Amino acid sequence: MGVFGASGYVGRELLRLLAGHPHATVAFATAESAAGGDLEGVPLVRAADAPLHRAEAVLSCLPHGVSAPYVRAAREAGRRVVDLSADLRLSDEAVYGLTEFARPQLADAALVANPGCYPTAALLALLPLAHQGLLDASREIIVDAASGVTGAGRSPTRELLFGEVAEDYRAYAAGNSHRHLPELQGMLARVGGFAGDVVFTPHLLPVRRGILETIHVPLTRVVDQSTAEGIFAAAYADEPFVRILPQRLPALRDVVYRNIVALGVAAVARVRRPRLTVVAAIDNLVKGAAGQAVQNMNLMMAFPETAGLPC
Numbered sequence: 001m002g003v004f005g006a007s008g009y010v011g012r013e014l015l016r017l018l019a020g021h022p023h024a025t026v027a028f029a030t031a032e033s034a035a036g037g038d039l040e041g042v043p044l045v046r047a048a049d050a051p052l053h054r055a056e057a058v059l060s061c062l063p064h065g066v067s068a069p070y071v072r073a074a075r076e077a078g079r080r081v082v083d084l085s086a087d088l089r090l091s092d093e094a095v096y097g098l099t100e101f102a103r104p105q106l107a108d109a110a111l112v113a114n115p116g117c118y119p120t121a122a123l124l125a126l127l128p129l130a131h132q133g134l135l136d137a138s139r140e141i142i143v144d145a146a147s148g149v150t151g152a153g154r155s156p157t158r159e160l161l162f163g164e165v166a167e168d169y170r171a172y173a174a175g176n177s178h179r180h181l182p183e184l185q186g187m188l189a190r191v192g193g194f195a196g197d198v199v200f201t202p203h204l205l206p207v208r209r210g211i212l213e214t215i216h217v218p219l220t221r222v223v224d225q226s227t228a229e230g231i232f233a234a235a236y237a238d239e240p241f242v243r244i245l246p247q248r249l250p251a252l253r254d255v256v257y258r259n260i261v262a263l264g265v266a267a268v269a270r271v272r273r274p275r276l277t278v279v280a281a282i283d284n285l286v287k288g289a290a291g292q293a294v295q296n297m298n299l300m301m302a303f304p305e306t307a308g309l310p311c
């Protein structure tokens with residue numbers, strides 16, 4: 001496998017996973033400022049010097065805006081590609097790789113756009129309800145999400161300094177201005193047939209990794225606790241990387257360093273119109289990025305889907 005952007009947070013996680021993968025080895029790894037060094041025993045070369053001919057498949061962990069030209073060069077060299085950036089997620093060029101809902105397309109895919117971390121958790125929480133016709137499109141779905149600081153990447157910025165982040169908690173990109181909103185809304189429509197609105201507010205949590213999303217879902221009919229849990233349990237009965245927690249809401253400790261999303265539900269009392277709260281937890285660097293990319297690559301290469309993945 002070739003890894004573009006291996007020196008970033010996601011790229012490092014990918015090298016870590018590939019080092020323990022029973023069927024894959026790293027053919028090359030790229031970096032920008034860290035080029036010339038090495039990671040996990042793999043030398044880091046500039047992206048422009050990547051020996052594409054050495055890799056059967058390529059995974060790109062480059063920043064959005066930077067990734068697409070390298071992805072296209074890899075495709076032109078005949079390599080199959082998983083792009084972890086946002087560049088091609090809304091494009092018809094790539095299969096949208098939300099694995100649990102994309103398996104039929106993944107086996108033959110030449111190019112897969114790995115979903116964003118926030119949309120992965122929200123879509124896995126909402127699609128089973130959408131498929132039951134339970135989402136009330138006349139009211140907004142409210143997604144309040146919090147991410148650890150690795151979600152912002154390794155480039156140094158003032159607002160991510162320890163002194164700014166530690167012991168604090170704040171919202172950002174409020175008012176539906178986060179770039180994950182079109183992805184989330186677009187895929188809810190495409191995969192879930194849901195044409196309503198979503199209000200998405202991310203928060204910065206002073207931990208290194210992990211995302212917790214509290215999703216307030218307007219329902220078309222009343223659903224009690226056991227029925228709601230039953231819908232999720234049935235939808236994900238055969239899924240190796242989705243955990244439904246009965247009678248309990250997930251926390252970051254359920255998911256960090258693991259390629260899983262953990263989901264819990266709470267029927268909402270004392271409201272006049274039916275509503276459900278769904279809580280989703282995910283490691284942004286694993287199921288939200290590198291782990292899901294390996295899961296997709298496994299299916300593309302006809303390896304066992306769970307190969308090399310901690311669950």
Ligand SMILES: NC(=O)c1ccc[n+]([C@@H]2O[C@H](COP(=O)([O-])OP(=O)(O)OC[C@H]3O[C@@H](n4cnc5c(N)ncnc54)[C@H](OP(=O)(O)O)[C@@H]3O)[C@@H](O)[C@H]2O)c1
Binds near residue numbers: 084
């Ligand atoms: N962080 C997450 O939780 C997360 C989750 C899902 C998806 N993603 C997506 O995954 C990608 C990587 O995210 P990240 O958080 O790992 O970012 P990051 O820590 O900033 O890493 C970016 C990587 O790209 C390299 N790079 C930067 N500018 C470059 C350029 N102009 N030309 C060639 N290489 C360049 C960097 O090299 P140097 O460090 O050596 O300069 C580094 O290896 C992004 O597209 C991001 O949106 C991130």
